[in-house]
Amino acid sequence: MKYEVEHPEIRENVAKLCADFPGEYWRKCDREQAYPTEFVQALTEAGFLGVLIPEEYGGSGLPISAACAILEEVHRNGCNAAACHAQMYTMGTVLRHGSEEQKQRYLPGIADGSLRLQAFGVTEPTSGTDTTALRTTARLEGDQYRVNGQKIWTSRAEHSDLMLLLCRTTPRDQVAKKTDGLSVMLVDMREVRGKSLTIRPIRTMMNHATTEVFFDDMPVPKDSLIGEEGKGFRYILSGMNAERILISAECVGDAKWFIEKAAAYAGERSVFNRPIGQNQGIQFPIAQAYSQMRSSELMLREAIRLYEMGENPGEEANLAKMQCADASWAAAEACVQTHGGFGFAEEYDIERKFREARLYQVAPISTNLILSYVAEHVLGLPRSY
Numbered sequence: 001m002k003y004e005v006e007h008p009e010i011r012e013n014v015a016k017l018c019a020d021f022p023g024e025y026w027r028k029c030d031r032e033q034a035y036p037t038e039f040v041q042a043l044t045e046a047g048f049l050g051v052l053i054p055e056e057y058g059g060s061g062l063p064i065s066a067a068c069a070i071l072e073e074v075h076r077n078g079c080n081a082a083a084c085h086a087q088m089y090t091m092g093t094v095l096r097h098g099s100e101e102q103k104q105r106y107l108p109g110i111a112d113g114s115l116r117l118q119a120f121g122v123t124e125p126t127s128g129t130d131t132t133a134l135r136t137t138a139r140l141e142g143d144q145y146r147v148n149g150q151k152i153w154t155s156r157a158e159h160s161d162l163m164l165l166l167c168r169t170t171p172r173d174q175v176a177k178k179t180d181g182l183s184v185m186l187v188d189m190r191e192v193r194g195k196s197l198t199i200r201p202i203r204t205m206m207n208h209a210t211t212e213v214f215f216d217d218m219p220v221p222k223d224s225l226i227g228e229e230g231k232g233f234r235y236i237l238s239g240m241n242a243e244r245i246l247i248s249a250e251c252v253g254d255a256k257w258f259i260e261k262a263a264a265y266a267g268e269r270s271v272f273n274r275p276i277g278q279n280q281g282i283q284f285p286i287a288q289a290y291s292q293m294r295s296s297e298l299m300l301r302e303a304i305r306l307y308e309m310g311e312n313p314g315e316e317a318n319l320a321k322m323q324c325a326d327a328s329w330a331a332a333e334a335c336v337q338t339h340g341g342f343g344f345a346e347e348y349d350i351e352r353k354f355r356e357a358r359l360y361q362v363a364p365i366s367t368n369l370i371l372s373y374v375a376e377h378v379l380g381l382p383r384s385y
């Protein structure tokens, strides 16, 4: 198979690291819904999670294509970066909109792993995809904000020191546009956890360390505000393209893992005295998934290219996210089908990866919302919501 070889050294080193975390490791974590602490630690120590942080703050200052190479390889080698990928995209908000003082304070610790920025609090139970309808509020009292409200699906909150939080600082009926009056703050959860911040894990169909969090008059120092008050929605949006591009790379990695597994098994499993891969009914879904994977990978490369030129590739990042997620899902389906009953057996890791791959049809953005974006912003059709 012909694969993209950008950043070959990084890819090789990631693959070597992943070899220390075989299927048994992930199966055990999955069974216990345990956080893969050792894996995240190994990635951190190798410097992989700090690649996007500029060198002056202790990172390696590499472009997003390097981060994509890392995430893709993690997934291609049967591992899962969901435990730690948020650091790569949330940190961009601090980098682009944080003050010099905030960057000095946080980025070196994030780069060396002593400070974990893995939690991203945007989604709420009542507002869902309609982000500007969120209800969590922050009220300024002297030199600190008081935060009240609730978030849901705040992944990794139990395994993070910091949370990038989006909340409303001016009521919706007092702003000209509903996107105004939202603010982003970098909350140091270590000081408030178990007091004014309550974190409750949510068990899900895959091991994702996701939670719901409750803020009960939670104090947040005023200097935790990122950028200007009331402009937070724009700051979060500016990080969305990076998030979509990085998640796309994970999906490409998953697709490659499923395709390689399926093709190998189809060649070796013999039924009716011939390899099952000799039947076109088995070949075609794998070939179809391969075709989808290759074209989604090209769209991803285009999104990366534009992003690295300093453009804002909303169309390409969204299309890449949708196509890469579809390719990984098609590959997951073909892989299970090729394996017959064995696709359902825990020890083959396929059912676990299958469950994990399903998420990307919904999060971090669902397919419908991408189609809405394309219809409205690319094709010029009327806004539907």
Ligand SMILES: Cc1cc2nc3c(=O)[nH]c(=O)nc-3n(C[C@H](O)[C@H](O)[C@H](O)COP(=O)(O)OP(=O)(O)OC[C@H]3O[C@@H](n4cnc5c(N)ncnc54)[C@H](O)[C@@H]3O)c2cc1C
Residues within 6 Å of the ligand: 119, 120, 121, 122, 123, 127, 128, 129, 130, 152, 153, 154, 155, 156, 204, 208, 210, 359, 362, 363, 364, 365, 366, 367, 368, 369, 372, 384, 385
């Ligand atoms: C495991 C997991 C981890 C997550 N991690 C995080 C995290 O760390 N931080 C965070 O902030 N969020 C996180 N999320 C939340 C995730 O981003 C949301 O679940 C996702 O954006 C969809 O929002 P929702 O679940 O509220 O669905 P809803 O908004 O309730 O939508 C439900 C369905 O309706 C569709 N829909 C809604 N509106 C429209 C429309 N106008 N047109 C067509 N279809 C529509 C959606 O596409 C979806 O299929 C996570 C979610 C999961 C499941």
